[in-house]
Amino acid sequence: MTGPSIVWLRDDLRLADNPALRAAVDRGEPLLVLFVLDEESPGMRPLGGAARWWLHHSLASLDERLRDRGAALVLRLGPAERVVAETVTDAGAGAVFWNRRYGGPERAIDTALKASLRDRGIEVRSFAASVLFEPWTVTTGAGTPFSVYTPFWRACLAGPAPRTPLAEPRHVSGATDAVASDDLDAWGLLPRNPDWAGGLRDAWEPGELAARRRLREFLDDDLAGYDRSRDEPAAGATSLLSPRLRWGELSPHTVWRETLAGGHGGAFLSELGWREFAWHTLYRFPDLATDNLRPEFDAFPWPPLDEAALTAWRRGRTGVPLVDAGMRELWTTGFMHNRVRMVTASFLIKNLLVDWRLGEQWYWDTLVDADAASNPFNWQWVAGSGADAAPYFRVFNPELQAKKFDPDRRYIGEWAPEHVSENPPEPIVDLGETRKAALAAYEHVKQAARATKGPA
Incomplete structure (x- = not known):
């Protein structure tokens, strides 16, 4: 089906190593980059205050980068299954691309939306982008999920290596004029009365470019001493990459490849492994925030x-x-x-x-x-x-x-x-x-x- 492509971004707020974005660009039609703030669908957990602050600034940064390449970010609020379907209609879209999510409510939304869009003749494709190893690809010899980290990570490392990161597109042919977008400030993500975010502003600069700079600084200045100093809170030896990974301003594949290229990374890469283990556990136990796993x-x-x-x-x-x-x-x-x-x-x-x-x-x-x-x-x-x-x-x-x-x-x-x-x-x-x-x-x-x- 012809018509513009929609790239639905979630926790992948970046241009580099973004498989969904790359697939949409390669399709050759103008594209619309969409972000939906969904705190209404069943099971979706409303964001905390600090996360909302980061999200505001990361979205603003992403929109600026997209505009530099010929597109813009479309923002919409509401239950994602309904909002994405409406956006497809508004844009006359022929295809929708997204990177996969692994939480229970998120998977339910994505599965239902994929089925309903395909019933309408819309091309829908999803991609691996947020974890190094997808949860169903790493299991015990009996085919069951791992419950202990060390054999889990050993199995990860024994399998195929994480893929090579994708380059960011230099030009994005935008179709943004086809649909209306919410105003980011109207979402009220930033604290106002009182404004308690002064310390966050002093400590952080959200966005993909800042994330890349931080990765480079860490690899150049701190990684060699990471094993020795990472447990000392005053040493300044931590990567400070966790919010960048959480919001997908960096992909784990980029962090993995660039760390290995630096010739270090044993203990640091094991921290990426611990992050993987958490996501694999959530995939099989979606009530992780409320129910005892044991x-x-x-x-x-x-x-x-x-x-x-x-x-x-x-x-x-x-x-x-x-x-x-x-x-x-x-x-x-x-x-x-x-x-x-x-x-x-x-x-x-x-x-x-x-x-x-x-x-x-x-x-x-x-x-x-x-x-x-x-x-x-x-x-x-x-x-x-x-x-x-x-x-x-x-x-x-x-x-x-x-x-x-x-x-x-x-x-x-x-x-x-x-x-x-x-x-x-x-x-x-x-x-x-x-x-x-x-x-x-x-x-x-x-x-x-x-x-x-x-x-x-």
């Missing part, structure tokens, strides 16, 4: 919620130096060092005995890189309820973690300076006593699991 943890005896303790944790006012520093870095910049993320999560779950889902929701709202896979996956890992989980009895001691990874207290001094003063605040809980309570709760889970299984 059902025996449904018996965990969470006590009544201590609202004051939860508020203290959110605000970085627990009296525990590394926890407070991390939570304030998060609130200010929309980011937290990965080692500190584990410590703060462990403290909430295992010292305050607060359900991991409440912590996951806070990170979802405050992290610029929170995505549907990694955010709940990592919370469940710390809780002990997820895939390849850290055992519940492994409780991160935030004081020992600080001594090991922030020995000169530079990170703590930057984000929680009262803890390096003569009169630091007292912790809101006793770390030793709360650890004992956590272990007792874990024992309850084990006993409940044994009772369920019955005698051998």
Whole structure:
């Protein structure tokens, strides 16, 4: 069927290594690049505040880049299945291209839309773009999904190598005049009253060009020392690529290939592998943000919620130096060092005995890189309820973690300076006593699991 092509972008806000965009350009018809903000379809999770801020600026940057090449970005709001179908009608489109998604609600939308459009005679094609290895391509010898990271990643590396990234198109023949577009500012993605995003503006520059610069800086300046310094929050050794990958300003294939070309990357590439493992887990367990992956943890005896303790944790006012520093870095910049993320999560779950889902929701709202896979996956890992989980009895001691990874207290001094003063605040809980309570709760889970299984 003739007519313009529609490229429906989602978490792939880039021109380089974008298979859907490349296919649309190669089709030879004028094309329309569409982004739909869908927070209404069943199961679609509304974005958190920090993510909305990033999305606004990434979309603005993408629109500018498209205009430089002869097209523009069309923005529409509403349930994606309906909105995309309407856009096809409005544009008289003959084909729709997109890059695949792996969450349950997203797959349901895409499957239904693909069927309905093809019934109308519209060409529809989808592509692999957001993960290195698609979930159904990596399985155990028995054909089942992996539940432990090390054999999973070994199987990934033993298979075909990730594909070579695609070059970005130099010219995009736009068909934007065919349809109306929403005004980005009218979506209200940016905070206004109050405007709490000053720290985000100071810390980040969203968009594909900034993402490429950051990748180059990391590979040139930081990758060689990554293995040695990545766990030190004051060292500045982390890649800072996670929000770029979350929004698809960089593809994992680009990061993979350019890292290998630099001659380093063992530990760093394994972090890409952990991201892959999270997406593979979400694919087979779409309720990852709400349900324990290991059902025996449904018996965990969470006590009544201590609202004051939860508020203290959110605000970085627990009296525990590394926890407070991390939570304030998060609130200010929309980011937290990965080692500190584990410590703060462990403290909430295992010292305050607060359900991991409440912590996951806070990170979802405050992290610029929170995505549907990694955010709940990592919370469940710390809780002990997820895939390849850290055992519940492994409780991160935030004081020992600080001594090991922030020995000169530079990170703590930057984000929680009262803890390096003569009169630091007292912790809101006793770390030793709360650890004992956590272990007792874990024992309850084990006993409940044994009772369920019955005698051998």
